[in-house]
Amino acid sequence: MSRNVRQTDEHTVRHGGPRVVSPELVPEPLTAAGFAPFGDVIEASGPFVLINDGSTKRFHDLVRIDNFGEGGRAAISIFTVKKQLFPFPVRMLERHPLGSQAFIPRLSNRFLIVVAPPMEHIQSSDLRAFWSDGRQGVNYRAGVWHHPVLATVDDDEFLVIDRVGPGKNCDEIAFSEGERRVLLWA
Amino acid sequence: MSRNVRQTDEHTVRHGGPRVVSPELVPEPLTAAGFAPFGDVIEASGPFVLINDGSTKRFHDLVRIDNFGEGGRAAISIFTVKKQLFPFPVRMLERHPLGSQAFIPRLSNRFLIVVAPPMEHIQSSDLRAFWSDGRQGVNYRAGVWHHPVLATVDDDEFLVIDRVGPGKNCDEIAFSEGERRVLLWA
Numbered sequence: 016m017s018r019n020v021r022q023t024d025e026h027t028v029r030h031g032g033p034r035v036v037s038p039e040l041v042p043e044p045l046t047a048a049g050f051a052p053f054g055d056v057i058e059a060s061g062p063f064v065l066i067n068d069g070s071t072k073r074f075h076d077l078v079r080i081d082n083f084g085e086g087g088r089a090a091i092s093i094f095t096v097k098k099q100l101f102p103f104p105v106r107m108l109e110r111h112p113l114g115s116q117a118f119i120p121r122l123s124n125r126f127l128i129v130v131a132p133p134m135e136h137i138q139s140s141d142l143r144a145f146w147s148d149g150r151q152g153v154n155y156r157a158g159v160w161h162h163p164v165l166a167t168v169d170d171d172e173f174l175v176i177d178r179v180g181p182g183k184n185c186d187e188i189a190f191s192e193g194e195r196r197v198l199l200w201a
Numbered sequence: 202m203s204r205n206v207r208q209t210d211e212h213t214v215r216h217g218g219p220r221v222v223s224p225e226l227v228p229e230p231l232t233a234a235g236f237a238p239f240g241d242v243i244e245a246s247g248p249f250v251l252i253n254d255g256s257t258k259r260f261h262d263l264v265r266i267d268n269f270g271e272g273g274r275a276a277i278s279i280f281t282v283k284k285q286l287f288p289f290p291v292r293m294l295e296r297h298p299l300g301s302q303a304f305i306p307r308l309s310n311r312f313l314i315v316v317a318p319p320m321e322h323i324q325s326s327d328l329r330a331f332w333s334d335g336r337q338g339v340n341y342r343a344g345v346w347h348h349p350v351l352a353t354v355d356d357d358e359f360l361v362i363d364r365v366g367p368g369k370n371c372d373e374i375a376f377s378e379g380e381r382r383v384l385l386w387a
Binding site: 057058059063066067070071072073074075076077078080088089090091092093094095096097099117119120121122123150152154163164172174175176179 | 243244245249252253256257258259260261262263264266274275276277278279280281282283285303305306307308309336338340349350358360361362365
């Protein structure tokens with residue numbers, strides 16, 4: 016076994032081929048620092064201002080909303096989502112080059128996030144996965160590759176703030192069967 | 202009794218004085234039609250589009266976000282809120298003339314809404330009250346008078362989408378003790 020692994024490594028280095036990665040994609044806990052290359056975490060933590068005679072803490076202006084482009088504007092929508100079965104093969108990702116997209120859970124259910132950096136060419140070895148504790152939302156920055164929302168319970172509900180307006184604002188990338196990572200939920 | 206009521210009505214008509222209203226303010230169930238003079242109800246109902254290979258219903262673009270004025274933009278914040286005690290005397294309202302403000306419950310708790318139309322001069326007889334079932338959010342249009350968020354449980358949590366930017370964007374009106382309505386929660 017160890018010899019095979021070493022051969023594979025040597026082969027990779029010698030030919031400059033794709034990085035050797037585990038087919039398994041294990042989600043990390045979602046933190047602001049870990050998610051920083053992809054966008055913002057939306058949660059009631061950190062500094063706040065006390066308003067309304069002290070009855071309310073305002074955690075202020077938590078994300079950067081991008082709605083670039085001629086006639087683009089922010090819209091509020093609700094997604095209701097079927098759960099996925101895990102392990103889950105990651106067949107594709109999408110990106111919205113013209114605007115950010117925020118997903119905020121409304122029913123406190125944990126959910127999963129799969130992302131890749133906002134590069135023109137990505138490989139499945141570039142994937143990162145995170146799990147939200149159910150109170151945390153995320154805001155994908157414009158151009159960040161991400162999988163459509165991955166619920167772990169049926170009829171889960173998310174608030175979505177993203178861009179509406181003219182222009183082509185959705186690209187997709189598909190992974191061939193051999194490239195596919197398998198997202199665990201453990 | 203009926204004679205007294207009639208006399209009161211006659212008096213009101215004769216002198217063109219303030220409308221006679223009960224000091225009690227009884228909240229109505231929140232509906233899109235009832236709330237239309239004040240803004241939008243944010244809920245997963247009505248038409249949707251099926252996306253993400255049929256796993257997701259998108260209830261699309263549910264509100265009008267206003268962020269008027271030089272340099273205004275939409276921001277996402279979280280409010281964590283102490284509960285109020287009821288009956289609750291409505292001492293004041295506020296309005297944001299430059300932008301809309303959306304409140305979306307995150308923990309499925311019912312909450313209360315007190316509003317008045319976007320007029321320059323209002324009286325406490327102009328107040329309307331609504332209760333959200335805990336899944337429904339609201340979006341106050343720019344200039345609509347409203348009471349700061351009224352939670353019915355402690356540490357309730359709301360997502361807020363409103364305007365940040367330069368300019369004076371908060372007016373307040375105070376009601377004298379004699380004018381105050383008392384909000385019931387029943």
